Amino acid sequence: MYCYQCEETVNGQACTKAGACGKKPEVADLQDQLTYILKGIAYYNAKARENGITDEKVDQFIMNGLFSTITNVNFSAKDFQKYIREGLEIRDGVKRNLVTRNIDLGEAKDISFGDKIKATLGMSDPETRFEIPAAAIVTPEVLRTTNTGILATQNEDIRSLRELLTYGLKGLAAYAHHANVLGYSDDKIFAFTERALAATLDDTLSVDDLVGMVLECGEYGVKVMALLDEANTTTYGNPEPTEVYLGVRENPGILISGHDLKDMEQLLKQTQGTGVDVYTHGEMLPANYYPAFKKYDNFVGNYGGSWWAQKSEFEKFNGPILMTTNCIVPPKESYIDRIYTTSIVGFDGVKHIDADENGAKDFSALIEQAKKCKSPEQLEDGTLVGGFAHSAALSVADKIVEAVKGGKITRFVVMAGCDGRHKERDYYTKFAEALPESAVILTAGCAKYRYNKLDLGDIDGIPRVLDAGQCNDSYSLVVIAQKLAEVFGLDDINELPVSYNIAWYEQKAVLVLLALLYLGVKNITLGPTLPAFVSPNVLNVLVENFNIAPNTTVDEDLERLL
Numbered sequence: 001m002y003c004y005q006c007e008e009t010v011n012g013q014a015c016t017k018a019g020a021c022g023k024k025p026e027v028a029d030l031q032d033q034l035t036y037i038l039k040g041i042a043y044y045n046a047k048a049r050e051n052g053i054t055d056e057k058v059d060q061f062i063m064n065g066l067f068s069t070i071t072n073v074n075f076s077a078k079d080f081q082k083y084i085r086e087g088l089e090i091r092d093g094v095k096r097n098l099v100t101r102n103i104d105l106g107e108a109k110d111i112s113f114g115d116k117i118k119a120t121l122g123m124s125d126p127e128t129r130f131e132i133p134a135a136a137i138v139t140p141e142v143l144r145t146t147n148t149g150i151l152a153t154q155n156e157d158i159r160s161l162r163e164l165l166t167y168g169l170k171g172l173a174a175y176a177h178h179a180n181v182l183g184y185s186d187d188k189i190f191a192f193t194e195r196a197l198a199a200t201l202d203d204t205l206s207v208d209d210l211v212g213m214v215l216e217c218g219e220y221g222v223k224v225m226a227l228l229d230e231a232n233t234t235t236y237g238n239p240e241p242t243e244v245y246l247g248v249r250e251n252p253g254i255l256i257s258g259h260d261l262k263d264m265e266q267l268l269k270q271t272q273g274t275g276v277d278v279y280t281h282g283e284m285l286p287a288n289y290y291p292a293f294k295k296y297d298n299f300v301g302n303y304g305g306s307w308w309a310q311k312s313e314f315e316k317f318n319g320p321i322l323m324t325t326n327c328i329v330p331p332k333e334s335y336i337d338r339i340y341t342t343s344i345v346g347f348d349g350v351k352h353i354d355a356d357e358n359g360a361k362d363f364s365a366l367i368e369q370a371k372k373c374k375s376p377e378q379l380e381d382g383t384l385v386g387g388f389a390h391s392a393a394l395s396v397a398d399k400i401v402e403a404v405k406g407g408k409i410t411r412f413v414v415m416a417g418c419d420g421r422h423k424e425r426d427y428y429t430k431f432a433e434a435l436p437e438s439a440v441i442l443t444a445g446c447a448k449y450r451y452n453k454l455d456l457g458d459i460d461g462i463p464r465v466l467d468a469g470q471c472n473d474s475y476s477l478v479v480i481a482q483k484l485a486e487v488f489g490l491d492d493i494n495e496l497p498v499s500y501n502i503a504w505y506e507q508k509a510v511l512v513l514l515a516l517l518y519l520g521v522k523n524i525t526l527g528p529t530l531p532a533f534v535s536p537n538v539l540n541v542l543v544e545n546f547n548i549a550p551n552t553t554v555d556e557d558l559e560r561l562l
Contacts, residue, residue, distance in 0.1 A: 004163075063193065064173070065087060164533060171508035174325070176227070178228050178261075182262060188223070199213050207538075239290055247378055252276055257282045260324035280302045285386065311332050319338065322363070353365070387469075408459050419446040419503065442466050442468065442480065474512045525551050526549070
């Protein structure tokens, strides 16, 4: 394996023996194969789209396939074998449709796009195409011959930009998936994804061409986050400032983690009146802010903290845990019989819940198991306040402007992004604590768990930590900044008293970064380490054009950012 898509990759370079996330080499290889096949589907489907042929099922397969390869989403070799089998069939079907219609396949007509993988998996014979033999795990030698791995691209800068684009597309696919679950989609987002995936196999594209494509990915990042914001707020109302309970009650409970609000809704409906309480964990915390969920009296609050602490927190919860999207880590034996996955999340040996053809899910197994479990062990007590997405923040815009003009607020610091398990992420806690009392933190994503429970006080009733929600709600921070620029009569968003100290871990954070770059945001501090997939020359481009810098020490970064 060779994987360096997350921040915690071994030695800041690459995972080559096993994933730091817990991913096994065979799963990493299968993910590489699936990604390569998705590029083939994208190439042919883009040709079909050019000729007026569209198929949303194909579009969704590409999006879901990309999402499944994001860090901490799916660890199941069986699932990826299934995706590969289905992907090859979809690819062949799209290609066959083009040939039938006498549509020119272009220069790719002689490119296999996975035929060697197909042969390796024993799928050349139609009689065996639905069975992947036990020997399906492809060796490194075969990977090199099939050109599915990262290192198949020899030019370091081209490889860097192709991977940067691919990881941005994975983040885009995740947000598109969440929107589609709620019935929202945009054909232009599908079209761009296919065009960009195909571009990663186009040897005629230069570094400048790929830089342009990467920034265009940021443009579509803004669009997909706006689409998801519309989907969430139209369906469940605008998040509102909310005091979230952090303790526990005596009833047995179910813990829900991930990002999928529709799963949250269905779980609350099915647990109502059963005597089973529901708690959020990790990135599901912002579900507490939505009006639609507050009517359920068995919705208690939030349990625990960030994704990386789940092994100890899940063990102490005592009841069933539902993982709805990414953020699962290999479970401990002590609770593996209590953890359930759904949607595209997967882990071999864990129970999985599928949706029916209408998107409905049956959570009765969790509810019945919960009734037999002890109530959660209390981890902490008290409350925290969140729910400051763009609607809530802009409703007090006049108050914020007044505080800025009066000198009570001197700086907004965007501390959005991801959390992680490494000790150096204590930097973000120390940075938040060291900020002057006139600084307000704007946050979204699980990075907030490093400081959202600190007692930082408020400024004239405005909390010094304004939590907009999940990582996809970084869009809210953009809307807030744009509105402030408008109120202050500024043409350039960089003239605002706003600094950016962004933490990253996985590929959705990559898309958020690209979205900020597309919007022209400069002087971003990124950490806790720079991405291993960004080559020195590509980094120079980012530094020269956007003045991106790695974080250093709290004192040095405070001086520079303030």
